[in-house]
Amino acid sequence: MALFFVNGATFATWGVHIPTIKTRFGLSDAVLSMAMLAVAFGAIIAMGPVGRWISRVGSTRACMSGGVAYGLATIAILAMPHFHALVPALIAFGMASAVFDVAMNAQAATVESQRHKPIMSxxxxxxxxxxxxxxAVGGLLLSLQVAPLAHAIGMALLTAGVGLASKRWLLPDHPTAPHADKGHDHAGRALWLLGLMAFLGLVGEGAMYDWTSVYMREIAQAPIGWISFGYAAFSGGMAVGRFTGDLARARWTDGGTLTASAWLAFVGISLALLWPSPWASLLGFAMMGLGAANMVPIFFVAASKLPGVPPAEGISRVARFGYIGLMLGPVMIGGVAHASDLRYGLGLVALTMGWIALAGARTVRRYLSS
Structure with missing residues (x-):
């Protein structure tokens, strides 16, 4: 839990200081967008080799190394004196994020398998x-005029410290299940299907993060003070869904939970699109958050249990598809919205959720051992 918490807090530290970086280097919105894509690019290119490396050295060592690297990369972002040095630092930050992310998820899969009860959500x-x-802490420190580099150093020390201290409690990775050639072929097909579902799921998640405020303003015609509530409703639904998701997984299995989650997301986004009033949109976005919350955890658990595939390698391959979806989703929605209407763009999200509901459970049930 500590590893996951500091991972989220470290990424938020970067997010809080995006305006700081824009001001320091005098970046236009277009150049800033390219700089932000450098983080996603670093994570995507790292996902392949990271999975194989973690499979060799183990998730315990990778969590320790990833925590230190992630902390150092956070400092580097805010310590760079020139923009041409910032871009490599952002790529390194994305790569370090990938190491830490895959390592902690591989360890989480090991812990879940030994506890015999769901914990991933x-x-x-x-x-x-x-x-x-x-x-919240970053905003408070900015209001107190604490130097951004000092904030980054403090967050880096916490992240690296948790990573190094975790060695005492982390578990040896569970062994890779043996397989026959036919089983290996099935695992390969399963990884492609899980990756496709992760891509589609995070297309929807990325679209919600980037387009809910625009939808509330332009389509739902919400009052100015309500515009940010769409983002808050979706994020709140995600948080509630994740902290209650393990109970659902224990009761209805991963396949059943995935089916119910995808249908809930489908109904939620459809409600917002078909009844574009402020209140209906907020309810729909909250339902979308509840539904989307447990998709990635279930996909990661499924990838970690495939016979013949080391957990870290399975998770990294599925995560790579997810990162691509998270990066391309808002762009795809924006392209459709520009050509027609934002409702049609977000209609793509409804289609992706419907496809996961129809095909996802069948795939998860087929390849999960429990």
Missing amino acids: ALHGMFSLGGMVGA
């Missing part, structure tokens, strides 16, 4: 909580 809830706390 709550751990992802701790990541969300860490992001909320990290953003």
